[in-house]
Amino acid sequence: MEKNFDSLPESRKQQLMAFDRLLTIMDELREQCPWDRKQTLESLRHLTIEETYELSDAILENDLPEIKKELGDVLLHIVFYAKIASEAKTEGTFQFDIRDVLNGICDKLISRHPHIYGDAVADTAEAVKQNWEKLKLKEGNKSVLSGVPASLPALVKAMRIQEKARGAGFDWDEKQQVWEKVEEELQEFKDNFNIETEQVIDQKEAEGEFGDLLFSLVNYSRFVDINPETALERTNKKFIKRFQYLEEASKADGKALGEMTLNEMDVYWNKAKELKI
Incomplete structure (x- = not known):
């Protein structure tokens, strides 16, 4: 639904004007600055990853001034990517701009929250997550796990895999069951790779058992509401x-x-x- 700018609260007007200022500066830099003009989607990628980690560090330190600064850096990258995409002139190249990006995420949020914008019922955060995964499958995802990025760090990936499996109903019922699995994996590791002897171990097998142990610990962390990455x-x-x-x-x-x-x-x-x- 389109809104009249003049009817908006003053605080929202100021927010939109600030965003318009950023878009204007981005247009100017892309046209006038040699460095900004040279950038591509690919050249910005590693810088975006760096900015995301810097934001993560600021959040862990609960440094609100730094969080504000890093959010600005991340937002700049989003605007930058959209600006580059809007310039795509090659025949057959998919073009979009920041308006398309914003409308796309708005449309997705509305469709993924039928308990707010439709007739579905979801009274708990867990129910919302389960609905979210079901909707993604209806939208064309071939697997519940297909939404887990392949390039995620292993610890974060383990978390996301387990969360998505839980959303599909594949999970333990009680945390005691999960802890028993942790102890089982630890015992298997100790039995196969006894630290009291100097015998040569099969590194590949040891790696596999150690991975199972870490995976089970990540699993348990969910049941006691601990983010293992954090x-x-x-x-x-x-x-x-x-x-x-x-x-x-x-x-x-x-x-x-x-x-x-x-x-x-x-x-x-x-x-x-x-x-x-």
């Missing part, structure tokens, strides 16, 4: 901060990191823990 990244950040404290504190004491024993380094590591680093 949990692991927070641990990564914590390790980095404590290790950097170890480096700085030992250097201040005149010690060389590479010449210290593990016990000596543990003193600084435990101090970092005491300091809540």
